[in-house]
Amino acid sequence: MEDETKYLNDLKAVVLNFDIDNAESVAKKVILSGADPILAASMLTEAIREVGDAFGKGDLFLPDLVCASEVLKKAFPVINEAIEKNGKEQVSLGKIVIGTVFGDIHSIGKGMVATLLYAAGFKVIDLGINVKSEDFLKSVKEEKADVLAMSALLTTTAMEQKKVIEGLKEAGIRDKIKVIVGGSPINQEFSDSIGADGYGATAPEGVKVVKRLLGIGE
Amino acid sequence: MKKGFIRNIKPLEILTEEQIQAIHSNTLRVLESTGIRFESPRILEFFKKNDCNVDFEKNIVKFPPYIVEDSIRKCPSSFTMKARNPKNTLVIGGNRHYFSDMPGNWTIDLDSWKARPATKQENKEAVIVLDALENFDIFCAYTPYFEVDGIPPEMSIPESYAAKIRNSTKVSWEGSQKECEIFIIEMAKATGQDVMGVGLPSAPLTYYEDACDSLSRYIKADFPVNIACGVMMGGTSPASIAGSLVSFNAEVMGGIILAQLTRPGAKIVVEDSVLPMDMKTGHPVFGDITTALHITAFAQLYRKYEIPTFADSGWTNSKKIDFQDGYERAMTALLVALSGVNVNNLYGGIYGELEYHPVQSILDDDIAGMIGRYIEGIDVNHDTIASDLIEITGPIPGSFLATSHTRKYFRKERFFPKSADTMTYPEWINLDKKDCIVLAQDRIKQIIENHIPEPLPDDQEKEIEKILAKARKRYGSI
Numbered sequence: 001m002e003d004e005t006k007y008l009n010d011l012k013a014v015v016l017n018f019d020i021d022n023a024e025s026v027a028k029k030v031i032l033s034g035a036d037p038i039l040a041a042s043m044l045t046e047a048i049r050e051v052g053d054a055f056g057k058g059d060l061f062l063p064d065l066v067c068a069s070e071v072l073k074k075a076f077p078v079i080n081e082a083i084e085k086n087g088k089e090q091v092s093l094g095k096i097v098i099g100t101v102f103g104d105i106h107s108i109g110k111g112m113v114a115t116l117l118y119a120a121g122f123k124v125i126d127l128g129i130n131v132k133s134e135d136f137l138k139s140v141k142e143e144k145a146d147v148l149a150m151s152a153l154l155t156t157t158a159m160e161q162k163k164v165i166e167g168l169k170e171a172g173i174r175d176k177i178k179v180i181v182g183g184s185p186i187n188q189e190f191s192d193s194i195g196a197d198g199y200g201a202t203a204p205e206g207v208k209v210v211k212r213l214l215g216i217g218e
Numbered sequence: 219m220k221k222g223f224i225r226n227i228k229p230l231e232i233l234t235e236e237q238i239q240a241i242h243s244n245t246l247r248v249l250e251s252t253g254i255r256f257e258s259p260r261i262l263e264f265f266k267k268n269d270c271n272v273d274f275e276k277n278i279v280k281f282p283p284y285i286v287e288d289s290i291r292k293c294p295s296s297f298t299m300k301a302r303n304p305k306n307t308l309v310i311g312g313n314r315h316y317f318s319d320m321p322g323n324w325t326i327d328l329d330s331w332k333a334r335p336a337t338k339q340e341n342k343e344a345v346i347v348l349d350a351l352e353n354f355d356i357f358c359a360y361t362p363y364f365e366v367d368g369i370p371p372e373m374s375i376p377e378s379y380a381a382k383i384r385n386s387t388k389v390s391w392e393g394s395q396k397e398c399e400i401f402i403i404e405m406a407k408a409t410g411q412d413v414m415g416v417g418l419p420s421a422p423l424t425y426y427e428d429a430c431d432s433l434s435r436y437i438k439a440d441f442p443v444n445i446a447c448g449v450m451m452g453g454t455s456p457a458s459i460a461g462s463l464v465s466f467n468a469e470v471m472g473g474i475i476l477a478q479l480t481r482p483g484a485k486i487v488v489e490d491s492v493l494p495m496d497m498k499t500g501h502p503v504f505g506d507i508t509t510a511l512h513i514t515a516f517a518q519l520y521r522k523y524e525i526p527t528f529a530d531s532g533w534t535n536s537k538k539i540d541f542q543d544g545y546e547r548a549m550t551a552l553l554v555a556l557s558g559v560n561v562n563n564l565y566g567g568i569y570g571e572l573e574y575h576p577v578q579s580i581l582d583d584d585i586a587g588m589i590g591r592y593i594e595g596i597d598v599n600h601d602t603i604a605s606d607l608i609e610i611t612g613p614i615p616g617s618f619l620a621t622s623h624t625r626k627y628f629r630k631e632r633f634f635p636k637s638a639d640t641m642t643y644p645e646w647i648n649l650d651k652k653d654c655i656v657l658a659q660d661r662i663k664q665i666i667e668n669h670i671p672e673p674l675p676d677d678q679e680k681e682i683e684k685i686l687a688k689a690r691k692r693y694g695s696i
Contacts, residue, residue: 018625063628066620108619129615187644201644 004035008043011075015047018067023074030079037082044079045121048072052119055112056204062112069115092123094146094214097139099127101160106153109183112203113149120207122147133164137171145177147210152183161186162194178213182206219307220388222316222355223590229521229558232514238522241460241515245467246283248423253280254472258427261476268479279472286471289478295524297442297485299356299412303387303672308355310442310487310560311526315593317353317586318391320532320567321360322574328655331538333573336363341381343666347576348565349386350669353586354579357382358563359393359416359444362574372693373686376401380682383409385671391416391444394432401689403439408681409674414442414487417477419469421447421454430476437477442485444528445473450495450502451512459512462492467519474525487560489528490516504533504570505546510553517557529554532564532582539578539655543568548585555589562586580658584635591633602627637661 007030013019014026030040051068054060096117100110107129118124125143127135140148148168152158161181168174180198181191191199198213200206211217233241255277256262262279266272271280296311308316325336325344336344344362348354360378369377375398382390383405391414392402399415406413417433419425436443447469449455455462470488477484492512493502513529520527531551536543547564554562564586566579596602607623618624637658641649652660674682 018622020620020622061628063619063621063624067622067625070620105614107615107617111619184642201648202642 003033004030007033008035008040011040012043012047014075015044015051015068015071018064018071020067020070020074023071024078027075027078031082037079037086038088040079041076041083044072044075045119048115048119049121052116055116062108065115066108066111069111069118072118093121093216094210095123095125095143096147096149096210097125097127097136097143097145098149098151099131099136100129100151100153101157101164102130102132103160104152104154104157105129106151106183109153109203110149110151113151113182113200113206116203116207117149117210120211122210133160133167136164137167140168140177141171141173146214147178147180149180149182149206149210152181152186155185158183158185158190159194161196165195178210180206180209180213219309220301220305220316220355222308222314223555223593225313225315225555225558225593226595227556227593229517230514230553230556231518232511233518237460238519241463241467241519242522244464245471246286248464248468249281249286249471250283251280252423252468253278254419254468255279255424256430256472257425258430261425261427261430264476264479270475281471281475285475285479289471289475290523290525292478292482292484293474293486293523293525294483296526299389299414299442300410301387301389302383302409302411302674306355306388308389312560313558314560315555315590316355316561317565317582317590318356318358318528318561318563319348319354319361319565319579319582320358320530320563320574321364321571322362322567323364323572324574325363326537326568326573326575328539328575328577328659333537335365335367336574337367338369338381341366341378342385344566344574344576344579345381345385346669346671347579347662347665349388349671350665351565351579351583353583353590354565355388356414356561357386357388357390359391359446360571362566362576362579364571370693370695372396372398373690373695376405376686376689379405379413380686383411383682384674384679387672389413391442394418394428396693397428397431398689399432399435401685403435403441404685405682406441407439408685409678412441414444417443417445417473419445419447419473421449421469422465423469423472425472425476429473433473433476434480437481437484440481440485442487443473443477444487444489445470445477446489446491446528448491448493450493451508452497453495453500455492457494459508459515462512463515463519466490466492466516487526487528488516488520489530489563490559491530492516493533502570504535505542505550506535507549509533510550510557513550513554513559514557517554517559521558526560527558528561528563529557529559530563532567532578533570534568535570537569537573539568539575539581543578544581547582551582551585552589552592555593562589576662577655577658580637580661581654584638584654587633587635 055065178197181196198209200209265279299308301307324333415436455465531554534543534546565582
């Protein structure tokens with residue numbers, strides 16, 4: 001039991017130390033020690049939440065946030081595999097499909113929002129960059145997502161967000177999902193004009209908007 | 219010891235070897251044939267005894283070149299200034315770069331931009347702010363405020379030094395008037411720290427008795443002396459930069475020789491305070507680019523002499539904290555640093571020496587940080603070259619953001635300003651469009667509320683009060 005606690009603390013430390021290289025091996029040790037994988041997952045979530053909060057306060061910077069996120073990407077598959085073996089599922093605040101729209105390869109802002117949403121307790125499906133409208137629609141349907149989050153960093157690609165929203169309408173699922181948009185050319189007026197449900201100027205604001213739209217308190 | 223900034227880049231060199239030699243040999247010529255006027259019978263006698271040619275009728279001392287060059291050689295190339303807390307001790311000289319402040323007679327109102335005398339509390343708070351600012355290293359003479367409401371002029375320097383000792387552990391260099399250096403030296407000794415004194419020539423080519431006395435007293439106490447020479451080009455020196463360098467240098471040499479004959483190995487710094495004269499009004503012009511050219515040549519010459527240097531950069535002709543104030547001080551301060559000067563007098567002063575404001579000192583702390591980061595240069599080694607990382611990362615979609623290398627270096631490589639507006643546009647709108655002046659005011663509030671300077675031990679506080687009482691009695695200000 002003592003070992004379990006030690007390994008669980010190591011797992012948290014690996015996130016807080018941004019230790020990408022050791023993430024996977026520490027996660028394996030935790031599972032081998034017999035620790036509850038659900039507990040291990042919550043340890044990772046707690047750690048990334050601390051990182052996210054420190055980033056929100058300005059104490060940590062973007063490389064810290066994304067490196068912590070990289071640690072999670074390495075550690076989580078190991079933990080998840082163990083959870084699935086036990087036939088359990090992790091509890092989340094909601095499911096979010098996120099990506100940067102077609103024609104746009106900017107990933108930083110989208111990555112920040114994805115990490116902070118994850119840190120806040122959401123399940124995040126990150127489709128990456130240059131995501132076509134049909135791929136957003138497919139993922140939203142398959143995952144039964146609660147929120148679709150789209151990023152655009154160019155004035156020329158911002159309208160791509162509107163195209164995806166139109167696609168949701170055509171597929172008859174617009175009322176089943178909340179849509180948020182972000183990126184430097186986006187503002188509240190633009191968000192309203194394309195029929196999105198919310199807009200956040202910064203990544204932490206984006207998380208607040210999602211919580212508000214899903215009726216989740218702070 | 220306080221690190222300051224280490225200049226790891228080659229200093230600016232704008233003169234050729236022959237040009238430096240020309241300034242030096244013409245300095246020797248002025249000292250040998252024109253000489254320096256010393257308004258002090260005691261000093262004239264002293265020079266006579268030391269083999270200089272003295273004209274007692276005209277009070278002129280002419281110096282043989284060997285005495286001049288011998289005195290230059292005797293100046294230490296660097297020296298330590300002990301602070302009352304060792305973490306603030308300075309080593310002045312070499313490739314080390316420190317920041318100091320500029321005096322202002324009065325404070326200014328940030329809405330009306332009118333100047334008025336500062337209160338004792340405002341003076342104290344201005345010192346506390348400088349104590350808190352990490353890139354600020356040494357207090358300049360007559361700072362922050364030259365005139366403080368309720369303090370008689372004769373007591374301004376002793377009271378000013380006492381306020382610095384009480385509210386900061388950083389070292390000071392202090393001015394002189396009416397022999398007040400006696401009390402300054404006592405206060406430094408009572409608190410176990412070094413203080414830098416002054417020996418100020420009056421251009422052209424003259425030293426009055428009080429300047430000689432001040433220099434001698436500090437040197438005898440084994441404290442360093444700043445020979446700071448304020449010159450107006452076209453008025454108290456030739457209007458040409460080269461001519462001004464020669465007359466400035468000859469004036470300074472008068473003090474250096476006096477110091478080295480008084481105590482061989484005396485610790486000397488030389489300060490360039492040269493300004494062009496405004497030929498419409500007769501006023502000095504502050505923030506003029508000529509000043510920076512003069513300083514760069516001066517620094518090159520004094521590196522050759524291996525004598526540490528100070529220079530004034532926080533001079534602007536603007537009466538407000540505005541764009542002109544920003545570009546004049548930032549350009550001069552950067553050039554001063556690039557020139558290889560050891561102490562950069564930047565913080566707080568506005569419009570020559572008329573005004574000072576702590577908001578300006580907060581903004582200057584960011585300028586100092588930017589400049590300091592620049593002169594520390596580029597670290598080139600296997601890890602920083604990062605060719606392995608570049609290979610692993612590859613073209614798009616490769617990114618360097620989520621790598622340990624980025625985490626390791628992004629902080630080290632950058633300077634992060636504390637009061638600059640670094641917000642995104644939406645953040646800026648949400649935060650009432652705050653600019654750097656408002657952000658600096660926010661930072662001052664934080665400092666005044668949270669920064670508690672290391673207090674003086676009780677016995678030292680009593681000593682300081684005793685010395686001040688003696689000074690007040692001497693100047694009849696009780």
